[in-house]
Amino acid sequence: MLGTVIKAELNNMLRDKMYLVFALYPIILGGIGYFLINYIEERVAQDNLAPEILAMFLILMTGYIFGALIAFTLLDDKDDLVLMSLKITPISVKSYVIVKLVVAFIFGFVATLVITLATSFLPNASFWSIMLISFTGALQAPGLTLIVNSFSRNKVEGFVVMKLSGLLLVLPVIAFFTMNWQEVFLVFAPGFWPARLIQIELLPEFETNFNYITYFILGVIYNMLFLTLLMKIYTKKSNL
Incomplete structure (x- = not known):
């Protein structure tokens, strides 16, 4: 079912202009950021954190955008009565939603990994470090998908919730x-x-409370607990 849903989401991106813009947005941001960060670095003091903050923000935005994309396709499924139709099939609605969340994570992970490698936002980071950053960053995607669908009934409300949740960034x-x-x-x-x-990758001279791996492990644990809570809220509100 995972392959079928991925194919359906790709078709949605190609068919709907709004979804296509969402899908291309990380590439656009990556291109702008590549030149903008270099431009800022040449014009600010060496101890100015603006380039590092911008690089961090653009990396995090990638997972966030794909979370929003899948959130709106899930709202479409609700409007088109796809979720209701699934109730009379062997496939449970909850399983379908979980697969959509996995797709959001996969899209967010791949996009974050590719854009970070292509733009050299983290010039001194190893490939495996970028993999771990992409993994934790992509966990935002299913979280945003659940937030939007838990607290909105249609796309209009979904846009409002998405913008408000952007404050988390x-x-x-x-x-x-x-x-x-x-x-x-x-x-x-x-x-x-x-x-x-x-x-830690951009500013290794700064001391943090934990080391790199500890932050990664704690981040994965927290995000999984957060997703579990959001899934319970969504399940209750949607009567799944």
Whole structure:
């Protein structure tokens, strides 16, 4: 079923202009960021964190965008009564939704990995470090998909919820200036964990509370717990 859903999502992107824009948005952002970061680096002081913050923001945005994309295709499924039709088939609605969430993660992971490697946003990071950052960053995608579908009934409400949830991307920026115990107030944002990994790669001279692998493990555990909670909320609100 995973392959079928992936194929269907790709067809949706090609058929619907809005979804196509969503799919191309990370590429556009990556292209702009590639030149903009170099431009900023040449014009600001060496201790200015603007280039690093911009690189972090663009990397995190990739997973976020694909989460929004799958969120709206899931709303389409609801409007087209696809979810209701599944109730009379051997495939459970919950299984279908979980597959959609996996697709959101896969798209977010692949896009984040490719764009980060292609743009050299993390010039000194190893391939495996970028893999771990892409993995934790992509976990935002299914989370956003569930947030949008749990608290909106249609695309109009979905856009509002998506924009409001975008405020979560502000917290990872704050993390760049919070190194001590105060980071405990930021760990609830899913993007905090990949942001901290990015920061360790870009600014290795800064001391953090944990090492790279510890942040990765904690980030995966937290995001999985967060997704489990969101799935329960979505299941209850959708009467699955």
